[in-house]
Amino acid sequence: MTIDLRSDTVTKPTEAMIRAMAEAEVGDDVYGEDPTVNRLESIAAERLGKEAAMFVTSGTQGNQVAVLTHCVSGDEVIMEANSHIFYYEGGAVAALAGVQTRTLAGVRGALQAADVARAIRGADIHFPRTRLVCMENTHNRAGGAVVAPEQMEAVYETAKRHGAAVHLDGARLFNAAVALGRDVTEFTRHTDSVTVCLSKGLSAPVGSILAGDRAFIEEARWWRKKLGGGLRQAGYLAAPGILALTEMTERLQEDHARARMLADGLRKLGLHVEPVETNIVLVRTESAGLTAEQFLARLAERGVRAVDFDEYVVRFTTHRHIGDQDILKTLEIIESVLTA
Numbered sequence: 001m002t003i004d005l006r007s008d009t010v011t012k013p014t015e016a017m018i019r020a021m022a023e024a025e026v027g028d029d030v031y032g033e034d035p036t037v038n039r040l041e042s043i044a045a046e047r048l049g050k051e052a053a054m055f056v057t058s059g060t061q062g063n064q065v066a067v068l069t070h071c072v073s074g075d076e077v078i079m080e081a082n083s084h085i086f087y088y089e090g091g092a093v094a095a096l097a098g099v100q101t102r103t104l105a106g107v108r109g110a111l112q113a114a115d116v117a118r119a120i121r122g123a124d125i126h127f128p129r130t131r132l133v134c135m136e137n138t139h140n141r142a143g144g145a146v147v148a149p150e151q152m153e154a155v156y157e158t159a160k161r162h163g164a165a166v167h168l169d170g171a172r173l174f175n176a177a178v179a180l181g182r183d184v185t186e187f188t189r190h191t192d193s194v195t196v197c198l199s200k201g202l203s204a205p206v207g208s209i210l211a212g213d214r215a216f217i218e219e220a221r222w223w224r225k226k227l228g229g230g231l232r233q234a235g236y237l238a239a240p241g242i243l244a245l246t247e248m249t250e251r252l253q254e255d256h257a258r259a260r261m262l263a264d265g266l267r268k269l270g271l272h273v274e275p276v277e278t279n280i281v282l283v284r285t286e287s288a289g290l291t292a293e294q295f296l297a298r299l300a301e302r303g304v305r306a307v308d309f310d311e312y313v314v315r316f317t318t319h320r321h322i323g324d325q326d327i328l329k330t331l332e333i334i335e336s337v338l339t340a
């Protein structure tokens with residue numbers, strides 16, 4: 001038995017999701033005729049406090065369609081230096097939208113409004129136009145850090161003052177909302193568009209949501225089609241997505257509790273662990289005299305899987321298939337690695 005702490009993306013659909021897939025009423029979604037997709041999109045729009053929403057194949061596609069819809073080629077986009085859009089999307093914003101990225105170092109993943117204000121370009125014939133500011137919440141590379149609604153508001157107000165749009169990569173936005181005990185709309189009201197993943201901790205097999213105002217989503221549908229993301233009987237995938245949004249968000253607290261349990265145990269073993277706010281635990285491996293790669297290889301031999309984030313940083317991610325016993329077993333195995 002392996003204990004797979006690589007990512008919350010390894011979660012499989014629940015039995016209720018599989019049943020919902022089998023029973024889904026479907027049609028051709030490119031014609032707008034799939035009733036289950038239409039229902040998912042209207043539930044998602046309402047839940048996220050936006051006029052409209054669109055089902056997309058992945059979080060990456062949602063982010064890319066958002067940048068393509070907001071920007072024209074040559075625009076400048078401000079984003080956090082370790083954000084997913086910048087770090088993990090294959091350079092797609094440059095390749096597809098042809099935008100120039102301006103990266104700013106955040107504080108635990110949060111862009112600072114004063115830095116954004118300084119970075120936004122004024123009117124000068126030499127300058128590109130700052131069309132878009134992207135935030136990420138929770139912030140993956142900052143260790144699942146939560147960006148508070150107030151921090152988002154400050155960035156949003158700054159962007160609006162200068163005529164720039166704001167996109168939120170909210171792949172794990174429900175984790176942020178549950179962690180602070182606040183409604184997702186308290187975050188999304190400080191955005192023009194937002195992406196959320198259905199296929200991570202929420203356990204749907206496939207897909208993400210892109211939400212925004214009606215005109216934005218209409219234009220986004222054209223970009224999605226152009227990227228090959230127009231799907232046909234997609235209701236089979238949207239049906240579990242509906243359950244992801246309506247049944248699976250509150251249980252994320254359990255993942256957060258287990259992440260804290262893992263972090264506490266790792267600290268007791270003498271390891272340096274970054275602050276844990278949601279379901280991600282970043283651990284430094286120097287004190288064990290091992291690189292992240294060496295540490296992971298030893299864990300893998302003993303049946304525990306995680307991923308490396310840096311030469312000496314390992315990421316563990318808790319999710320629905322990880323119980324208390326798995327955390328205890330993981331700690332036991334790590335102790336055996338440290339004392340070997």
Ligand SMILES: *Cc1c(COP(=O)(O)O)cnc(C)c1O
Pocket residue numbers: 057058059060061084085136138139140169171172197199208
């Ligand atoms: C996972 C993730 C994405 C991309 O989602 P995919 O569905 O894997 O393409 C985007 N942003 C963040 C912060 C993520 O964690």
